[in-house]
Amino acid sequence: MSKPRSLWFGHWTLAHRILAVNLLTIVLLACGVLYLDAFRNQLSEERLGLIRREANMSAGALAVSPREARPKVLESLARSSDSRIRVFGPDGRLVADSWQTTGPTYELRDPNTQKWTKDAARAMDRGFNILVGATPLDDFIEPEKDSLQAWPEALQAKASKTAVTQARNAPDLTPVFSAATPAADGVVLLTTNDRDFTRTVRSQRRSLFVAMALAVLLSVLLSLFLARTIVRPLRRIALAAHRVRLGRAREVKVPRLPSRTDEIGLLARSISDMSQSLRHRMDNIEHFAADVTHELKNPLASLRSAVEGLERVQDPELRTKLLAVARNDVVRLDRLIGDISEAARTDAELARARFEPVDLGSLIEQIVGAWEHRRETGDARLAFARPRKDTAVILGDPGRLARAIDNIIDNAISFSPSGGLVEIAAARVGEEVRIRIDDEGPGVPEEAREAIFNRFHSVRPESEDFGRHSGLGLAIARAIVEGHDGEIDVQDRDDAPSGARFTIRLPATELA
Structure with missing residues (x-):
């Protein structure tokens, strides 16, 4: 109450x-x-x-x-x-x-x-x-x-x-x-x-002077009361902010003062939200650093083993195999470092980005065209149901949105069977624009539907070349979508025997 x-x-x-x-x-x-x-x-x-x-x-x-x-x-x-x-x-x-x-x-x-x-x-x-x-x-x-x-x-x-x-x-x-x-x-x-x-x-x-003396006394009491209502909460906020700055406590409870609707209440809630956001960001940085260290150790260990083997092995055929391993590890490291850099920049660049109206129909059409032009789809086929022009419009950063959608398409292609079809659709539904990407792969187990969006999630199809993916693609996609006040999830397809359905929901806007 x-x-x-x-x-x-x-x-x-x-x-x-x-x-x-x-x-x-x-x-x-x-x-x-x-x-x-x-x-x-x-x-x-x-x-x-x-x-x-x-x-x-x-x-x-x-x-x-x-x-x-x-x-x-x-x-x-x-x-x-x-x-x-x-x-x-x-x-x-x-x-x-x-x-x-x-x-x-x-x-x-x-x-x-x-x-x-x-x-x-x-x-x-x-x-x-x-x-x-x-x-x-x-x-x-x-x-x-x-x-x-x-x-x-x-x-x-x-x-x-x-x-x-x-x-x-x-x-x-x-x-x-x-x-x-x-x-x-x-x-x-x-x-x-x-x-x-x-x-x-x-x-x-x-009599008037007596009344005035009482008024002055009342004014002093009100001033003291006002000082108490200002100074005491500000002191509590300042002490909490000082503890956050020192960083000695894992959890610092900043008073939110929910009963205050004035500037001090707004300040308290803003600092509380800021400290929670800072703590969340620091936790993410720690986890990210630990994950990066873990992911870099494997290819580095493999590369080191291959290089050391080259010094001892004289058989030309075996040396050729070791050089191939070293080459693959270098490619894997290059891809991994690039994706790590991309993941690290995503949040900061989204915070500074100036959003503009983006027609997702036109954007996705360009992405699909680029995939077909590069012919990197293997045996998979792409089909895009383009919405009417200027109906699937949102406010966002076109480059980042293209990266998020491209990552999901890449994931769908990698899990598609030979000759499989990847279907892409975009449409406005009420006050949001929904993007649907369906594949004909094995689907995603229910217990793993949240984990696949974690960084360095490494469950990949057996047919995929080693080191082709870093495990950051879906994590980057989710960060970009959430940076646009959207949501992304994955479910099993309800119109096919097997396959995964990725759904992106973004707030719609109108063209000026």
């Missing part, structure tokens, strides 16, 4: 994961900054709206109050709102000030007398304002001569006949909100140093 894959492992590439981790903190920071800026702006608008309403209420209350009761009303309004209320007459002179009766209802604090923590908070305020691009507020300074002309919002309210608000910064960067509204006989101005506003904003900012 396979393990369920999470979204993180199943669909996200490494680039996506790294980008997500790197962007997480930035996105959360941006969201937090935008939220805090929006919160502060909304809170500021609410406070300005509140002081505007208080200014209008104060102007209305003063307008309906008897003149002698106005100081008490002014005092009551100032205490209830913790603000300072000024009343300016029609000529702009200050006619009433709530602080004359209530005393100061707020205090503008000197930042030089405060603790360092307040300096740090103000530095953070300035940094936040720069970050969000907030418009700097004017500094609040009490005028030396308190008159209507010293307050721009009061002048604007008198001119526009509507309430006007304004926000300024106190020396300690707490806001001072003011609202001026026209009255029956002048202008009413309210000012207040709203320290609660700053405490509320800074409290929200602290």
Whole structure:
């Protein structure tokens, strides 16, 4: 039962994961900054709206109050709102000030007398304002001569006949909100140093910083998790690759990481397949080297024996026989070395070959014509059922395909009886092209049908000249066919009393 894959492992590439981790903190920071800026702006608008309403209420209350009761009303309004209320007459002179009766209802604090923590908070305020691009507020300074002309919002309210608000910064960067509204006989101005506003904003900012700290912690944990999901499997792959390079272990298990569908999973499976292919190739090289050594020893031993005999034998007839043996051994060695070289080059050349469309009907026709022209078929006859032109087309290397088919025809001719018929046919069947080569020989025993494709398989007909075949022909043919993503097998014929049927299956293609 396979393990369920999470979204993180199943669909996200490494680039996506790294980008997500790197962007997480930035996105959360941006969201937090935008939220805090929006919160502060909304809170500021609410406070300005509140002081505007208080200014209008104060102007209305003063307008309906008897003149002698106005100081008490002014005092009551100032205490209830913790603000300072000024009343300016029609000529702009200050006619009433709530602080004359209530005393100061707020205090503008000197930042030089405060603790360092307040300096740090103000530095953070300035940094936040720069970050969000907030418009700097004017500094609040009490005028030396308190008159209507010293307050721009009061002048604007008198001119526009509507309430006007304004926000300024106190020396300690707490806001001072003011609202001026026209009255029956002048202008009413309210000012207040709203320290609660700053405490509320800074409290929200602290909460945001706590959230950001958690986000950074989460980002670090995710980064560590990401490093684990990348570094640990890469280390396992690297160690396995190092063991493969050392070559001390016969079998090195490279982790395939089947649950990973990202680049690391692809890398793991690619290296695993590469190591298996390398191990298989090395095993083949070892077996091939052992087989070559074994096959070369026999003709060399025979040649050596013949040469040594020539030194001792004086009989002309016997010397002639020994020279014939030596000549046959040299021919056998030459053929064997040529076929060994061909077998060794096959895999490498197929890996580099550029495949092209090949019409197997035309190719086989040329091969059959060459056999008949050389007249090397002996008593055997060749018959080829040529398919329609451009119907048996595959992608491949024409030279290598010709060698594979030629080897099988050669094998069929060598096993054919005197006057035997070798039938060759090619046709497209579905998505593949099938080549069939039938002979009338003894056939291939079922237990040997796989072995005949091994290198240096040496079961040959008794009538064949010694050393004519190296035992590599069918092995080369299979390597070429498999190099073209095809298959080759041998069965007994079902339409004759005896004989073998070699069948080659290759993927078909269409001519452009």
